[in-house]
Amino acid sequence: MNNIIFRSSFIVFLIFSLICLTFAKNQTKPLSKNPDRTVVLKEVMRIEDNGENVIFRNPKFLNLLEDGSLIFYDFPHILKYDEEGEFVFKILKKGSGPKECQDPSFYFVDDNQIYIHSWIPPKILIYDLDGKYKEEYKTPSSLFRFLGLIDNKIYGIRDEIRYSDFIHKEGIYDTPYSVYEITNNFKKLKKIQDIPVKHYIKKARWRQRTLFSVLTFEHYLFIIHTSEYQISRLNLRTGQIDKVFKRPYTRIKSEVKEEEDQDIYNPVPRDFRLPPLKYVFDVWWIQVYKNSLWVFTSTKKGKKSLIDVFNLEGNYIDRFYLEYPDNGLFHNPSNTLISDAGYLYVPEENRETGLFCITKYKIEGY
Secondary structure, three states, rough: OOHHHHHHHHHHHHHHHHHHHHHHOOOOOOOOOOOOEEEEEEEEEEEEEOOOOOOOOOEEEEEEEEOOOOEEOOOOOOOEOOOOOOOEEEEEEEEEOOOEEEEEEEEOOOOOOOOOOOHHHHHHHHEEEOOOOEEEEEEEEEEEEEEEEEEEEEEEEEEOOOOHHHHHOOOOEEEEEEEEHHHOOOOOEEEEEEEEEEEEOOOOOOEOOOOOOOEEEEEEEEEEOOOOOOEEEEEEEEEEEEEEOOOOOOOOOOOOOOOOOOOOOOOOOOOOOOOOOOOOOOOOEEEEEEEEEEEEEEEEEEOOOEEEEEOOOOOOOEEEEOOOOOOEEOOOOOEEOOOOOOOEEEEEEEOOOOOEEEEEEEEEOO
């Protein structure tokens, strides 16, 4: 069995390597005539944690609705604010009974409903866009890292370590995250593609050694699954990786001597400490803006962050520095959201008060 698992992992890795060689553009310079210019952000609005009736812990998974309202996940709740930044609702009660869940893992929005996937207890809770509870149904126990409704089909990505012999190994391995098409009742899974993701495994525990992030656009999944500069595009209609976005990139050495446990909801024992990374992740986040892919890189100049831009054919077309205002707010690029109207929504922390907010910025001059 171990040999079969090893061969399967090696084949997955080999296939992805061949795909990268086939589809990567590897452009050194963008097509833009004015690369490395500065694009400024202007603060428009803040959705603030007031420390009383609303307390943010880690806002993420931002969704912008057609009416301009914002829905996002902040463990263990889903919150909604209107276009003016006014509070609308907070849903999900902690528990094991009806209308309750202990551990919500992900959610997605269709035209008029919010689907919330609860890992414990395993079920789907459904609310309308006004925050009114509609129904729920039980599902098989399965934790998905991503869920989305695309072409009227539900897709999810599951970490397969717990279902394989990798869980009994120790060391760093490329193990698969599997993309599934899921029936509406969550009873049946149809595997679409395996995505190799590097993990550190010890004593039946594991942590990612690469970034993993998924962006949906039309019938595609854009996936970050390595620590190096690479974004793979999965075409859900064909089930194949049809583009890989990458360019030569000078890696940045990590200054972290001992890696801290970043998962505040699922901490690991002290005997499970991850070895430090030699380099920081090349790519932190991706977004589609006006039919182009924005790549948030790890390169910085003070308050400025380097953004690469590709068209959807994989051509490297632009590069610029995005400058954040000096407003005392701190963030990492993950979980930001760009609207086609030219606004950037960023979860941030006020270091003076220790409170979190979501800041809406206007992208000036792009």
